[in-house]
Amino acid sequence: MDFYVRVFVRIYTSAGAMKNTPLKLSYVYQCTGCDSFHLQPLGRTVSKNTSVRYLPGFGPIVPQECTDCGKKYNMGGPIWSAPIHDQDWVTSILSDVKSMKARYPAFDRISAVLTTISEELPDVPLFVSLHNLCATLKCTSPSAVVFRSAVINAGYRISGTHVNPLGLKSDALMEVIWDIMRCWVS
Ligand SMILES: [Zn+2]
Incomplete structure (x- = not known):
């Protein structure tokens, strides 16, 4: 940690x-107005019986203007959108570290990062920041607990991210996230 x-x-x-x-x-398409982002995979597969065909991804995934606020999108990438961690490896390293606590001077921080990663949604590459969502809406922030419950009640998964203490990963579509925020504001 911190060194290299x-x-x-x-x-x-x-x-x-x-x-x-x-x-x-x-x-990645990111809206210049509300920071909503959408991922456009480069490729896709079609399986038929035992054979798999590799094809270009379908597109475009977004219209010219953001459906949430009407502004244009900036384009970025390609980014790595597959899982960034091997969850089995993270879990095993975490238990190793815990079993040799005395050998790690930075034990608290190392175990905190590994624990966060082990609880992170593995198949969601990017995250939203509650802070940024509220800055866009110019509203006070709901607590992370309230926001998480709302996402789960809507039928989606949500987790933290080791990248940003205020960041939240979710498989909910941006329109669901904005609906939740609308409910909070009104
Ligand atoms: Zn927008």
Whole structure:
């Protein structure tokens, strides 16, 4: 933590493995008015019996103007939109660290980060910030607990993110997030 990043790379050279790459990448459209974002996968697959075909992703995923506020989108990416953590590995490292607590001077911080990651939605690449949502609406913020309950009651999943203490990952569509915020404001 804090000192360096160590990167271990495994290179796949088979044509089959290469075909999976576009499935893990997405363009991002982010609204210039309300910061809503939408992911546009580069590729998709179609399965038929035992064969899998690799095709370009369907698009566009957003209209010219944001459906939530009417402003234009900025485009970014491609970003990595597949899971960024191996959850089994994170869980096993966390239990290793806990079993050798004395060996880690930064134990509290390391275990906090690993715990957050282990509880993070693995299949949601980006997160919203309650702070930013409220800045857009110029309203006071609901507590994270209230907001989380609203998302869960609407039938979606939600978690924190190790990237930002105020960040929340969810599989709810942006329009659901905005509906919840409308209810809060009104
Ligand atoms: Zn917008």
